Every structure is written in C-alpha cells, then in structure tokens.
Amino acid sequence: MSPKEENNIRVLVTGGDGQLGKCIKVLEKDYPTLNLSFTSSKDLDITNKKNIAEFFKNNSLDYVINCAAYTNVEQAEKEPDKAYLVNAEGVKKLAEICKKYDATLIHISTDYVFDGYKNTPYIEEDVPNPINEYGKSKLKGEQYIQDILGEHFIIRTSWLYSQFGKNFYKTILQKSTTEEKLTITTSETGTPTNANDLAKFIINIIKSASSKYGIYNYSNLGESTWYSFAYEIVRISDKLDTRNLEKADNYFTLAERPTYSVLNKEKTLKTFPTSIENWKNSLSKLQNKMYDE
Template identity: 55%
Template sequence: MKKVLVTGASGQLGKCFQKIASEYPEMELRNFNSSELDITDQNRLQQIFSEENPEYCINCAAYTNVEKAEDDEETAFKINAEAVKNLAEVCKNTGTVLIHISTDYVFDGKATNAYRETDVVNPINVYGASKLKGEEYIRQILDQHFIFRTSWLYSEFGHNFFNTILKKAEEGATLNITTSQTGTPTNANDLADFILQLIREENSEFGLYHYSNLGEATWYDFAKAILEFSGKIDQVTLNKSGYYKTRAERPTYSVLDKQKLQETFKKLVLHWRDSLEDLIINRFRKI
C-alpha cells in the first residue's frame, strides 16, 4: 500500500483528496492540517516524515490570501517559499516524491495566448512572487517532484468564489462581477483525482506542469454559469463590472496551456463548464 502524506489537509484541495480517497484503496492517505503539521517547523517536519515514512507528499499547505499577502509579505514567503524549501529538503533526505501545488499568478497577465510552462514568469503581487520562490527551491533541491500550476480553484468545500456566489444567491443579493480578468475556473476535485491517478500509476515524468480545466472565462462568466446550473439565476441581480478594486494587482489574463500535461499523461481534462455542471448536479441532487 502506498503511503501518501497530505499537508494542509483542512483546505479545500485537502478535503477533496479526503473525499475521493475511498476510490483509491491501494493508498493510505495520512492527512495533516496546519495545527498538526506546521510546515514552517523543520524539526516537526523531520519528525513526522521519520514516523510516517511516506512514498509521496502532496503539499496543499499555502498562504493563499492574495490581499493580505500584500501587507504581510514576510508570512507569505515564510509559508509559500521557505517552508517549501524545508519540505523539499526533507523529501530529498527520505526519498519521498513531492507533489506541489502552484499558481497562475506567477505570470503578469500581459499575454494574449495561454501560458506554457516555458513562458517567462513575472509575478505582479506578493502571493505570486512567494509561490514562484517555492517552485524555484523545489527545482534546486529535489529531482523527484511534480509542480502543478493551477488557477481559480473552487469546490464545495471552504471559502471560495463558487460557494460565495451560491450564498449570495440565497440572500437574493445584487452582484457586480468583474469582466476585467480572464482565466480558467478549476474544480479542485478534478485536480485531486488527477494527482491520485498519477500516484496510482507510479508515474515518474517529473517536472513542472500546468493543470486547470479547459476553456477560459471572466469572473462574470463563471458567476453566471454557477447561477444558471444551480437554477438560481432568477434569485439575484447580476451585473457586469469592468473594474474591481483590490489591494493586490491581479493578472488580467492567466489562462494556462495544458498541452504538455495532456501529451505526457494522456488524461482527460474536462472543460470548466462541464466540470462545474457535474459538481452542481451532484451537490444538489435530491436523495
């Protein structure tokens, strides 16, 4: 049985791994939330890895508050970069394959075509810069790694755009949603399933990959689809907004190219609308 250690297990992606773990009986997922395993604590990392002896580590632990990172750069880099460095060093010492989740925010958003793994990175906010530094540490330290950059993650778990829109619909709110950013909504359940398939197959095509659902959308497009698929479009007033004031600058275009991923792993990647509809059907199906 493959032992897989999951950090940041209380976050939405970590919960998706736990949700589908029963579909992978050949694996034992050992899930640690931040209070059980603080990845900034190198001694604790070494202790847990020594006790668990995992073959794989999926790092879902991250500082993900893009806005707060602008005013708390030290903490963002401590978790997203320095702690990742610690994790890579421990994985190297124990022979553990590290699977790390990164972000489309390593790009500046000035492109007009989907970003490839070989494109120049140029983060325009602290969050993106801290995640990029974490990537760099992994590549410097550890050969046996997968880095998956993803975008606009959502699921039925936790605080995210998907759940916020559904909550606002229940309240009958007026929603002004920006059209000034284009990316790809990505169902965290799809990403979790893809990674566990990778482990099941003991794939060793290590390196950097882009993973998101297919297609592209603005945040307005995403909100409208959520409301339409859930049958709640008539419960809110939905307006397009060309401007959305934020503390952190965001890339205006951050669609990720999946050609390398699809050619390497030969896996089906769903269009974002299809995956969203499937999640909503499963979430709201009457029992």
C-alpha cells in the first residue's frame, strides 16, 4: 500500500449503523480529506475472515475504526459464545487482515475490562480483571490485537450515549414521559460519555497521523452514578420531573458490573492535541441540540 496521503485518507468504519458509527457519519462533511466508508454486519461480517479479506482486497484502506461489537452485557451471560465470536474472534480476524494489508486499526473497548475494586480512576497500565462475560470477551479482543498488530489504537470508553440507537440517555427520556416512577441504581460509579465527543476524538487521532500506538482511555470528565446521570438528563429537560426518579442501592442484574470504573485520561491528554469536556456540559449540549442530528 502506498504511504498514507494527507488529502486522501481512506477509512473504514465497521459497525457503521451503531450509535458511534452514526456519530462519525455526522462528522463526515467536516472532514473532506477523509474518504470514509461505513459498513454494517450485513455488508461486512467481521466474524467471516474470507468476507473481510475480500473487502480489503477490493478497497484500499489506511485506517479501520472498529465499532462492530456485541454489546448486550446481560445477554452475554446467557450466550457468551456469541459475545466471544464478535468481540474476540471477530476482532482477531480483523487484526490479521489489517496486518496483511498495512491498515491501522482503531478499536473501541470498554471500562468493563476492569473489576471495579479500585477507588481511583483506572489508568491504561492497570491490570484488567473483567467480572462479566462481556468484559472478558472485550479483553480477549484487546489481547488479540496486541499480539497480532503493531499499528493499533485501543480506546477504552464508558457509558456511551448519543442521539442515535438504544442507550441509557434515550431510554430515560422515553420512560420519563410514560412511567410514573423510575428506579435507578446508585451502586455503580463511572463516567457518561457522549459518543459525539468520542467520534471527534477518533477522527482527531487519524488527522494527527500519530504513530504513538497502544491503549488509551477516553470518556468525558467527571464521574457519576447511573442515578445521577438519569437525574441530570431529567433535570435539564423542560418536560420531565426529577421527582419521578427513585434511588436503588441494589438493583439485580444477571451480569456482575464494576462498582467503580472511572477512567483516567491523563495519558490521552498528553499524547493527543485534544480537550475533553465534563460529562454534564456535554450532556447539556446534546440536550440543546447543539450536535447535528
């Protein structure tokens, strides 16, 4: 493959029909030098190596942003094989093909690779210890990438939400108008992350042409419980009432979840020319429709 040209950077976004893929799509018009292609699992099945190889053979690529993932944390406990098929084995196949065709892989991972026993923000060098099948499958995918491919960025993020798809933000907005009471857990602390902000950061990595490969944390700044997140969503809406929200110390889920999974962003801020917003500010911007839809 010829060297990456500044004015014609060819980028594939897998999982392009998910919320992060759609947030990247929104940015497309702002970056005319990027040649962005978006695929869904129907167009490109990352669990099918022959399918991936054929796509790469027919499409010269500089970067692959892998947003394709099995993300149903609860269902992963019931069908771990399906989670591993996409989040581990599919990622392995993608990394192998990226290596063959000299493409840089930008892979989206999760705070759930950690057990949550820490009480200070996790740094990239902390030893992962996932406590549910989803987290285990995502960690295995990370390990495959590191074993196979030198040119990679693994971005760990947390509590993604946006104006697209199914996510906590949209669920709270919807249920707050139809249900009298909503019971939200206070037992988990992390950081809500606006997928629009993550999309901009990913594009920023590509535009910077950085070769400082490795693992990076990216979430908005600050921390929250799920209850606090829900409260803020409802508080800044003119139509909803925070009195309909109730705290729950214990909320049963099939999958065990980290009680604390805030990510430290110091390495990210030192490495890339970027700024990161506080989660409340970013949520307010989305709520006020400051992002394009």
